[in-house]
Every structure is written in C-alpha cells, then in structure tokens.
C-alpha cells in the first residue's frame with residue numbers, strides 16, 4: 001500500500017493504478033458522538049481496504065453535503081455542485097498521474113451528487129473506472145443484520161456508535177446517548193432537517209452499540225467493500241464493449 005503520507009518519489013516508483021478517495025462529513029452526530037464521526041469511519045475503512053488491495057490511499061475529504069443537519073453547531077455542508085467539482089478535479093488529477101481506477105468511499109449516507117458525477121466521469125472516460133462504494137449500501141446485508149439488533153440505522157445509530165467505540169472511544173459519550181427511530185421514511189430528510197423528525201439528531205438505537213460489535217462491523221464493511229470493488233472491475237473487464 002502507498003498513501004499521501006509517502007513522498008512523491010515513493011509514489012512514482014510504486015506506479016499505483018488504483019486510488020481510494022475516502023469522503024467523510026463534518027456534521028452533528030447527536031450529543032454522544034463527535035462531528036468527525038463520518039470522516040473517522042470512512043478513513044479507517046478506506047485505509048484497511050487500501051492495505052488489503054495494495055492500493056493508493058488519498059487523504060479523506062472531511063466535508064460533503066449535509067444540509068439535513070443544518071440547525072445545530074458543528075455541521076458544515078458543501079453545495080452539491082461544489083462537491084461535484086471537487087470529485088471531478090481529483091479524478092482529473094488522478095488521471096494525469098496514470099491512475100486507472102478511482103474508488104470513492106462514502107462514509108456519509110447523504111452524498112446524492114455522487115451518482116451523477118460517477119456516471120458522467122465513467123461515460124466520458126471509458127479507459128478509466130470510477131467506483132462508488134457507499135457504506136450505506138451494505139446496511140441491509142445478511143452479515144450486518146446478524147450483528148445489529150436495530151434494523152433502522154441511519155445516523156449516530158447502533159452501527160456508527162459501535163464503530164466509534166472501536167476507532168475513537170475517548171470521543172464517545174455514552175452518558176449522553178438518546179435513542180430515536182423516527183416514524184417517517186428516510187426521504188423526509190429531503191424536506192427538512194433531521195431535528196423535525198428526531199429532536200436529538202439521532203436516527204437509530206445507539207444504546208445497543210458496543211465495541212465488540214464495532215470490531216465485527218469493521219471487518220464486514222472492509223470485506224464487503226473489497227468484494228464490491230473487485231466485482232465491478234471483473235464484470236466490466238469481461239464485458240468491455242468499448243474495445244470490441
């Protein structure tokens with residue numbers, strides 16, 4: 001594995017072809033988790049994925065889109081169009097350096113601009129592959145279902161709190177935990193901040209979280225991410241109609 005902590009000479013000698021860009025968020029996570037939660041989670045999972053895939057780890061982007069958390073201190077959202085341009089710019093720089101595959105790993109579930117930017121970059125660059133790994137996509141997997149007792153995890157929940165016990169326990173405040181499973185579906189976050197549906201700014205049951213669950217969730221998320229990346233690469237290589 002090579003990363004942004006290496007020198008330019010070391011990176012050049014390694015000739016990386018696959019780069020991983022973790023994207024987090026800086027936003028409120030209830031009273032018990034730090035605003036760095038999504039950035040910490042995406043960084044830790046991306047680092048382990050990069051190690052196991054011998055990939056090039058880029059620094060984590062600590063800002064993304066989180067308008068659903070407006071109204072509490074500590075939340076900083078980019079505009080969707082700003083984030084689109086940031087991802088596009090990083091892709092173009094990676095392309096100039098010979099990267100063939102750029103994986104964007106999303107540690108925050110509300111990055112909806114990721115779909116159009118990934119589609120556009122792939123359509124315009126058939127010799128490259130941009131892969132989006134949205135950690136939320138694994139929430140309904142059997143492996144995660146076996147670990148999590150609450151089946152409605154979205155924000156500062158059993159899933160995120162367990163991972164933060166595992167990664168950064170000194171910044172978790174269990175005495176401040178409030179459970180709240182809103183009585184509306186997730187898409188209501190398109191209409192108003194989370195506080196309208198959950199005054200605590202929590203979506204799930206963090207009281208069920210534990211460090212032991214965090215270790216198991218970490219392993220599942222790392223393996224699911226690697227399997228997903230390898231599947232996308234394998235299937236697109238086998239069905240390469242651009243070069244027929």
Ligand SMILES: [Zn+2]
Pocket residue numbers: 029037038107108155156160
């Ligand atoms: Zn989060």
